[in-house]
Amino acid sequence: MANNQRPTWQAVVLLVLVMTLVLGAVISPIAYGAVLKQGSRGSDVSTMQNKLKRWGYYYGSVDGIFGAQTLNAVKYFQRKNGLTADGIVGSKTASALGMKLSGATNSQGVTSSDLYLLACCIYGEARGESYTGKVAVGAVVMNRIRSSSFPNTISGVIYQKGAFTCVDDGQINLGTNSECQKAAQDALNGWDPTGGAIYYFNPNTATSAWIWSRPQLTTIGKHIFCA
16 A cells, blocks of 8 residues: 655655665775775875885885785784784774874775776786786776776776777677686786786787887787887
């Protein structure tokens, strides 16, 4: 039976608040909170990296990006200090580090579907390559996003006409695996084995004279990476 009683203004306000919270949780790709974990970026991460480096736990760059190397350093620090070695810097680990967290965001506001698409692209393009070679392909996608010459989203870059062979031949639809997913996360977190490449090609199969004319930065596995 339908209820014809009109809602009070208090009920309307409550409903609006509930809907706002629900929608925010569903559509917002950025999660805020006083915790640092893989994918976090910012000054808190830089401070943590500085401390870990000074104490001999971390040997990477102090770049404010919580990548795989920072994760391993955090776990090492946690194990040495009797903490749960989960790689997540919450209040207990922060206190042991002698720092107070101001808050952190996840990596670049990228959604889980974006990350999965990037992993699928890596699988389609480089599943036979080394782990570094897989990350390198993901890094090219991320470098294109930062370039004004390309679309500024993961899906826009990957599905740009003629950009990736795996899209043209349908291998983008094969799915992915755990290693490619990890490589996608590392690329998203800032690991770039290519040195800033925005193109790559296989010299054994490339037929374009144009791609051979691009400045070559490095070779990883079967791919030459270019600027």
